[in-house]
Amino acid sequence: MPSADSKPRTLYDKVFDHHIVNEQEDGTCLLYIDRHLVHEVTSPQAFEGLKNASRKVRRPDCTLVTVDHNIPTSSRKNFKNAADFIKENDSRLQCTTLEENVKDFGLTYFGMGDKRQGIVHIIGPEQGFTLPGTTVVCGDSHTSTHGAFGSLAFGIGTSEVEHVLATQTLLTRRSKNMRIQVDGELPAGVTSKDVVLHIIGVIGTAGGTGAVIEFCGSVIRGLSMEARMSMCNMSIEGGARAGMIAPDEITFEYLKGRPLAPKYGSAEWNKAVNFWSTLKSDPEAHFDENIFLDGKDIIPTISWGTSPQDVIPINGVVPSPDDFEDEARKLACKRALEYMGLVSGTPMKEIPVDKVFIGSCTNARIEDLRAAAKVVKGRKIADNILRAMIVPGSGLVKEQAEAEGLDKIFTDSGFEWREAGCSMCLGMNPDILSPKERCASTSNRNFEGRQGAQGRTHLMSPAMAATAAIVGKLADVREHFVPSPTLAKVAPQVDIQPEAEAESPETEDELDRVLDMPADNEPHTNSSAGGGKSTGLPKFNVLKGIAAPLDRSNVDTDAIIPKQFLKTIKRTGLGTAAFYELRYHPDGQENPDFVLNQGVYRNAKILVVTGPNFGCGSSREHAPWALLDFGIKCIIAPSFADIFFNNTFKNGMLPVVVDDEVALKKIADEAHAGREVEVDLDNQEIKDAQGNKIVSFNVDSFRKHCLVNGLDDIGLTLQMESKIRTFEAQRTLDTPWLDGSGYLRRGNRGATKIEAAPVPKTNRGDVKNEPLEW
């Protein structure tokens, strides 16, 4: 718990240090994970890996599972089971596979028949599963949401999901510290969504790369928990590994009475609050980067383009490529305007809207629905609006909203009142935009095709989306409706009080009791030798081959592999899906202009990207899987988004950062000329076809060691068993409330019973012996 020395530390440093199980000389840390959230899209391959290696889930009591991305949001009045209810074959298969896995591994699951089901980042906080000072992970980039509680919460890829399931730890490195301080006060009508969109406009989508952001200042302190969650949620859109806010009275108030939080008023609660109150940055703590903003300068903000950094105040005009100095930004602006069907100079408020979506893990909490309902109450949506949807973030949010009569307000004004799920945020279910439809959306990503092929997304706050629905155009909530204080400052606390099943200890004596350990009161240990073996990886030493040039910046993982291909339960066969929207025209014909459709590049082994921030956006490991299946084993770029970067190593691929412009140009010239390039990992050099060195590159020594020896890091981590056990024993003493309680207790009492669904066969390779060595 206490730091090794008394150097002033940031909130992030404190939580990180508190969870180190082991630290290697090169800075690779084995971090203990307190909370693991799981959903259907990024878990099937992880569970399959466990099964192939005969491994168990180490801490079922620290794992919570739900379905959210694929499920329909139509009425569940006649719901019996997922297998009958979900009409699309691949979506159904992914959900029933999850249900099978939940049963096989004895995990707590909120399925579609359970009102606690919802978007994974809504239900974690709602249940009190997310607690201050914890490490929280999920195979989902918006895990950053949970940082609003002062937890260190970040998205991981599927290989890392498997690692956490098997070991309850993760191999990671320290991030930089970035502080974003928003002081002063927000003008009326401005919400936390406007603040975070404004911030992303300031720092850019790569601004937080390699860093954890701490949001602070009087504006942040004045926000409700829900508003704080919306902000931390979108730290990933600013490129950060995570976003954090120091816990305070508002946090503790929110946690009171939550089923999985320590019982309010108990000795355990008091002990927890004492600990949580220490979780703040020391006054002298060092931040690698500081951004200071004044709340009064922020006005309702919306996006105009196809990246979350393309934002503008609602009273602005559509920008022109000439507004940007940087060549890459000029090009990106031109392309975005074409895609969005916008003309430079058009006032934003003159742009008509076709559809309105109020939902997603950013803005589908009760407070968001209240803010939208205030705007639409007694008014009708405009005639030109083809469809307006409200998708509550969870069954409990829906129930609460209905108890307050919000559903009636929405349906009276012409909105559809849906069931909980991710819905049109990414359109993995039937809720999608048609080509060229323009949507006012409270979600977090406006990438090309995000809400439906050729759909056009404008990001904004719930009050602004509701205003757009009534006006029929993008509109300023402040001009149309008298702003209420709830839009500006602290909104009322959430009233949701799900039936508590927790039996928190009442006395100090009970504090050393572990409530929810597996039957034998021990974690489910996976051995590193004998019983648990996993697939090794092919070795990576020297790779020589054709390099395909890609002259783009901020290539997002939605572009590398669109959502429709995420419904697979396999890791292989995704090569045809790589860059799908760029490689194929809407009629299915190849686009001859895209590099991977041209001559020698069809056999490229290396991708040379000349713009920064490759792989930003979602955590989908399907992105490296698709590239690998296409034949690409190495990507060279000036910079990468953090999660994508990690995911490539886990698949025996090598991402190489070349930020020297001259060297990168030389490599790109070789690629453009169709000549081979050699990536020599042993010597850490990139060479031309003749073997002449172009540039040296850096790589973490542990990662290199794993790549050149083809090592699987789960096997390596399992050798740390005694250290993990020692850590867990100390954790039980220091923070006993983190050992599962309530419905997470032994035997999963309280969790929904799952009907068996057959597990289809998949084609992951056979288990074979792996080399084990740190």
Ligand SMILES: CC(C)[C@H](C(=O)O)[C@@H](O)C(=O)O
């Ligand atoms: C499916 C999942 C991997 C993805 C993410 O990581 O963000 C999704 O939630 C998204 O919003 O694109």
Ligand code: SF4
């Ligand atoms: S960003 Fe959208 S798709 Fe991703 S978890 Fe949140 S609601 Fe679901």
